[in-house]
Amino acid sequence: MTSAGAEPTPPAPAGGAGLSTLAGWLGATGVVLLLALATISVRVWVSSAESRLEHPGEKPKVAIADQAEVAYCTPRFKEVLERVLHSCGLAQDETRRGCKPADVKTFASISDADFNELFTPLKERGAVILFDEGMQDLDEGAKKMLEDKWFQRKGARYFFVVARASKSGNQAKNRALSHRRANSVMYYLTSVANDPEIDKKVGLLWLGNEFAQLSKDYCGWPTSRANEKCDEEAINRSAFVSWVDCRL
Amino acid sequence: MDYAEHLDRGLHDVHCSFIPGAPPTGEAEACRAAMYSPYSALFRESMWGGVPISLFALGAFAFLGGFAVYLLLARERAPKIALFFFAGVGITPLLVSLVMFTISVTKLGHLCKTCVGIYISSLLLAIGAVSGLFTLKGEARPRLGFLFPVAWLAALGLTTLVPAVVYAASVPDERPYLNKCGSLKQPKMSVGTPLKIHGSRAIQPVLLFEDPLCPTCRAFHERLVDEGVFERFDIDLVLFPLDSECNWMLDEPLHPGACIVSKAVLCGGDRVRQVLEWAYDEQVYLTRAGKAGANVLRAAIKQRWGEELLKCVDDRKTDVLLNQHLHFASDNGIPVSTPQMYLGSKRVCDEDTDMGLRFMLSELAPEVLK
Numbered sequence: 186m187t188s189a190g191a192e193p194t195p196p197a198p199a200g201g202a203g204l205s206t207l208a209g210w211l212g213a214t215g216v217v218l219l220l221a222l223a224t225i226s227v228r229v230w231v232s233s234a235e236s237r238l239e240h241p242g243e244k245p246k247v248a249i250a251d252q253a254e255v256a257y258c259t260p261r262f263k264e265v266l267e268r269v270l271h272s273c274g275l276a277q278d279e280t281r282r283g284c285k286p287a288d289v290k291t292f293a294s295i296s297d298a299d300f301n302e303l304f305t306p307l308k309e310r311g312a313v314i315l316f317d318e319g320m321q322d323l324d325e326g327a328k329k330m331l332e333d334k335w336f337q338r339k340g341a342r343y344f345f346v347v348a349r350a351s352k353s354g355n356q357a358k359n360r361a362l363s364h365r366r367a368n369s370v371m372y373y374l375t376s377v378a379n380d381p382e383i384d385k386k387v388g389l390l391w392l393g394n395e396f397a398q399l400s401k402d403y404c405g406w407p408t409s410r411a412n413e414k415c416d417e418e419a420i421n422r423s424a425f426v427s428w429v430d431c432r433l
Numbered sequence: 434m435d436y437a438e439h440l441d442r443g444l445h446d447v448h449c450s451f452i453p454g455a456p457p458t459g460e461a462e463a464c465r466a467a468m469y470s471p472y473s474a475l476f477r478e479s480m481w482g483g484v485p486i487s488l489f490a491l492g493a494f495a496f497l498g499g500f501a502v503y504l505l506l507a508r509e510r511a512p513k514i515a516l517f518f519f520a521g522v523g524i525t526p527l528l529v530s531l532v533m534f535t536i537s538v539t540k541l542g543h544l545c546k547t548c549v550g551i552y553i554s555s556l557l558l559a560i561g562a563v564s565g566l567f568t569l570k571g572e573a574r575p576r577l578g579f580l581f582p583v584a585w586l587a588a589l590g591l592t593t594l595v596p597a598v599v600y601a602a603s604v605p606d607e608r609p610y611l612n613k614c615g616s617l618k619q620p621k622m623s624v625g626t627p628l629k630i631h632g633s634r635a636i637q638p639v640l641l642f643e644d645p646l647c648p649t650c651r652a653f654h655e656r657l658v659d660e661g662v663f664e665r666f667d668i669d670l671v672l673f674p675l676d677s678e679c680n681w682m683l684d685e686p687l688h689p690g691a692c693i694v695s696k697a698v699l700c701g702g703d704r705v706r707q708v709l710e711w712a713y714d715e716q717v718y719l720t721r722a723g724k725a726g727a728n729v730l731r732a733a734i735k736q737r738w739g740e741e742l743l744k745c746v747d748d749r750k751t752d753v754l755l756n757q758h759l760h761f762a763s764d765n766g767i768p769v770s771t772p773q774m775y776l777g778s779k780r781v782c783d784e785d786t787d788m789g790l791r792f793m794l795s796e797l798a799p800e801v802l803k
Contacts, residue, residue, distance in 0.1 A: 205510040205575055212503025219495035220592050224599050227488065230437035235605040237441035245444070248769040250673075250762040253681040336749050338756055340681030340763065380624050430681070 251432060253340025257306030258431035265295055265303055267433050270343065270388050284390045285360060300397040304347070304425065311345075311427025312407040313399075314370060315415075318422060319354070321365035323373055327409040331370065332377055334426050341428035346370045348391040348424040349399065351417075360393035367391040370424045394421065436468060436485045437600070442610060442784045463543035466652060469787040471659050472536050477791040478802060481607035488597040490526065490551060496592040497523060497558060500585070504565060512577045516565045518585055523562020526555035540659065607789060611796055614782035617765045617775060625757030627671045628699065630706045632664035637801045639666045640775040642673040642762060645698055645712035646688035646720055650772040653786055654713055662794060665801040670705070672698060672758045673771050676723075679752070680759055682769050690723020690730045692755065693746060697734045699754050700745035711737060 272288060295303075304311070312334050314327045323331065335344065348367035350359035367389045375383055392398075404415035413419075435447050447461040447468065467473055474483030500519055504511050530552040537544050617640075627640065643650045657663040674691030677683040694712050701708035712719060715733075722729040735743040745751055767773060767780070774781040776797055785793035794801050 205507045205512075208503050208506035208510070211506055212499045212501075214499075215502040216496050216499025216588070216592060219498050220492060220595055223491045223495055223596050226434075227437065227491075227596050227600050228603055230434050231440060231600060231603045231605075234437055234440035235603070237443065238605050238607075238610070241441070241443070248682065250682050250759075250765070250767050250769050252763055336753055338753075338760075339679075340759070382623050 252342045253430035254432045255430040262303050263431050263433055270433060297397040307427040308406050311425060314424045314426055315408055315410045316366055316422045321369040323369055328373060330409040331373060331426060335374055335378060338428055341430045343429050343433060344387045345429055346387060346389050346424055346426050349421045350394050351421040352394050356393060356395060363391035363393045366424050439788055440604060464545035464547060466541050466543045467545040467548055470541055478795040480601060480604060481792040482788040484597050484601050488600050489593050492593040492596045496589045509572055512575045514577050514582055518582045520562045520566050522589060524559040527559035530555040608796060611785060611793055612779055614780040616780060617778040619764050620778040622761045625754055627669035628705045630668040630670055632666045634664045635667035636665050637798045640669045642671050642771055642773040644674045644688055644691050644771040645694045645709060646691040646716060647675060647771045651713040651716050653772045656790060662801050671761055672755060673762050675771060679755055693727055693730050694719055696746045696751045696755055699751055700742050
């Protein structure tokens with residue numbers, strides 16, 4: 186029965202139930218197959234990851250943060266510096282602070298010329314702080330130069346101060362004078378650096394006029410008195426200062 | 434597949450492909466961002482990485498695919514109720530896709546290729562499912578009882594769950610690996626201090642090494658904020674710019690300009706977080722400016738933060754501060770990479786700062802998630 190005016194419902198297609206059932210089964214089979222494919226894939230992916238987790242291959246190497254190490258850090262250079270460092274004040278023992286000429290000669294086990302040659306690559310990194318004759322006071326230029334060099338630390342761990350005295354005067358006096366010059370530099374650095382660990386960073390050497398005197402060639406290095414006359418006497422009334430970019 | 438591959442805690446390319454196993458594609462980073470986001474998986478606190486929601490879609494599509502086969506074969510012999518059922522459930526993936534699309538656009542700012550593939554598939558499925566109703570012409574069709582749609586719905590629910598349940602049951606236990614990525618040799622800076630960022634509900638001290646021009650750091654920062662855990666952290670921030678201008682550990686700049694931007698962050702004073710977040714927000718522009726030269730970058734800093742902050746950036750004291758941060762990294766021999774996160778002195782593995790973030794926190798700092 187249909188309501189008045191309505192289209193009569195056509196009969197269902199012959200054999201519809203059978204085909205519909207077959208389509209239903211095929212559809213259900215499709216669901217199962219797709220689900221099985223998805224599930225097996227998931228299981229395989231996870232198992233594979235688990236296997237790699239338990240038996241990891243070699244991991245890619247990652248750079249490790251460290252102090253700077255530049256080309257001039259030759260094994261010979263590092264060997265000498267290490268000996269000097271451990272013997273001249275950066276050791277844990279607070280009773281020793283710095284190295285006097287005899288110590289340097291002994292610990293460095295190196296000739297004067299070779300000692301100076303080692304520091305040649307530091308020409309750009311370091312500077313020569315100049316003093317008046319017989320004096321250890323830092324002038325304004327020296328202070329500025331010292332601060333400039335100290336605050337350009339970059340990746341270096343150690344700061345070297347190598348104080349000298351010129352040939353005029355006797356050996357004992359020059360030894361004491363170069364010691365006072367080294368201390369003068371250290372004192373000033375301590376006052377500006379605000380670094381509680383400064384003692385672990387600064388290596389002090391004072392050579393008097395006994396060891397590794399500088400030649401006039403060093404007047405061409407950055408000095409705290411760039412506009413003043415420089416000769417072999419003047420360049421040795423000095424303290425050479427530099428950060429050293431070597432892993433020691 | 435990309436998701437499961439990362440369960441080995443390794444670093445992998447993201448394939449971002451419609452074809453499993455296909456080579457990685459250029460659109461991978463958008464897929465990685467989606468994968469690492471808090472919206473990609475469920476139960477991420479109780480299971481490393483959680484259960485990817487795509488697995489639920491996989492099961493649902495398997496059912497809907499099979500059901501479509503049935504309707505196509507049965508044609509006019511299919512009961513009306515089956516067509517109505519298919520139209521009803523066939524639009525649900527589209528609705529879910531719309532939600533995910535909105536999240537992608539508004540929260541992630543990326544549209545990943547495979548996600549777009551799913552959105553389009555969902556749209557086509559919805560169109561196909563609804564258009565099936567237009568084939569009804571008043572012809573006589575077999576009638577089925579109301580239990581059939583209920584059974585189909587149950588089957589849909591079951592198939593939707595199966596891949597996810599299988600995944601959840603088979604994922605490896607990652608807990609033994611959480612604490613195996615090293616530790617700091619000197620947890621305290623001997624000279625200088627890290628920057629401080631106190632979350633509004635800070636409860637967990639954490640040390641972060643970050644580079645303000647590092648995209649991974651930005652993504653990590655956004656993830657912490659999106660996860661709602663940033664405010665729970667009491668952060669010691671150490672700047673570790675991957676820029677050889679100040680960082681001697683690199684031969685060439687990975688992020689040119691990062692030293693200058695790091696100094697801007699150091700000069701932030703009580704606005705450290707704002708300056709850092711500005712750097713992250715403007716990272717694309719600042720990176721371009723960094724490549725153009727220091728002066729372009731300095732101009733950008735001046736324009737946003739003013740002359741005083743720029744003066745501070747140019748001050749030698751700020752160079753020294755940044756140098757102290759870098760020396761803290763080298764004193765500790767940490768990997769030259771960013772970001773890095775430390776809980777106490779223990780380094781959090783990189784993989785636990787992205788996919789495994791919530792799981793790691795639930796294991797190592799559960800109070801952060803409360």
